[in-house]
Amino acid sequence: MSKLERNWQYAEQYPGETDALVRARRLSLELGIEPVSRSIGAQLSAMTVLSRARTVCEVGTGVGVSGLSLLRYATDTTLTSIELEPEHLREARTVFADAGIPASRLRLIEGDARHVMPRLNLGAYDLVLLDAEPEQLLEFFEQALGIVRPGGCIIVPGAFAHGRVPDPAARDAATLACRDLLALVAESPAIAPVLSPAGDGVLTLVRLDG
Numbered sequence: 001m002s003k004l005e006r007n008w009q010y011a012e013q014y015p016g017e018t019d020a021l022v023r024a025r026r027l028s029l030e031l032g033i034e035p036v037s038r039s040i041g042a043q044l045s046a047m048t049v050l051s052r053a054r055t056v057c058e059v060g061t062g063v064g065v066s067g068l069s070l071l072r073y074a075t076d077t078t079l080t081s082i083e084l085e086p087e088h089l090r091e092a093r094t095v096f097a098d099a100g101i102p103a104s105r106l107r108l109i110e111g112d113a114r115h116v117m118p119r120l121n122l123g124a125y126d127l128v129l130l131d132a133e134p135e136q137l138l139e140f141f142e143q144a145l146g147i148v149r150p151g152g153c154i155i156v157p158g159a160f161a162h163g164r165v166p167d168p169a170a171r172d173a174a175t176l177a178c179r180d181l182l183a184l185v186a187e188s189p190a191i192a193p194v195l196s197p198a199g200d201g202v203l204t205l206v207r208l209d210g
């Protein structure tokens with residue numbers, strides 16, 4: 001194992017998770033839904049608090065691993081989470097309830113985020129997480145730019161498309177979408193991008209004022 005791989009593995013095993021997160025992660029894997037990794041979950045938990053995010057929007061609820069992470073330390077934060085699959089959302093409702101998250105802090109919306117996001121209030125969210133179909137990433141991103149407030153951020157876990165983005169031979173739709181987004185935001189005067197190699201890559205995009 002290379003030094004980089006050892007670092008990565010250590011970082012993935014390092015953070016502790018709550019019992020509710022451990023249960024949700026297990027359920028997610030049993031159902032074949034890929035949850036955010038432990039280190040990314042820890043980053044999300046910290047980001048919500050660091051950025052003082054009160055309003056968070058998530059695309060791709062799954063069964064709630066990322067949602068629980070986002071809300072972990074932020075007791076006043078509300079989460080709007082959009083999920084296409086009714087079964088996933090049903091499981092997520094149970095996961096949030098079992099974790100003791102009050103219903104008043106949650107707005108779980110069933111539907112295709114590409115149709116739901118245009119109905120959300122412009123500039124109303126402090127933090128937006130995009131964790132659904134990578135092929136649709138550019139569409140989600142355009143909508144996210146509209147709903148995140150200036151100074152707020154958009155977070156994209158899985159930005160390496162399972163490690164394929166850095167491989168020039170990889171040309172599948174998901175990889176191309178991630179590459180296109182990375183190129184787009186690198187050139188944008190309206191965004192400060194940060195790409196971290198944690199998990200399968202986390203792209204954090206701060207929407208600049210003006």
Ligand SMILES: C[S@@+](CC[C@H](N)C(=O)[O-])C[C@H]1O[C@@H](n2cnc3c(N)ncnc32)[C@H](O)[C@@H]1O
Nearest residue numbers: 035036060061062065066083084112113131132
């Ligand atoms: C990678 S999983 C999300 C995992 C979750 N964020 C977590 O960490 O627990 C992606 C989810 O996005 C959902 N999804 C796919 N396309 C979607 C769309 N267009 N709108 C909303 N949800 C979508 C899938 O059904 C799946 O549950």
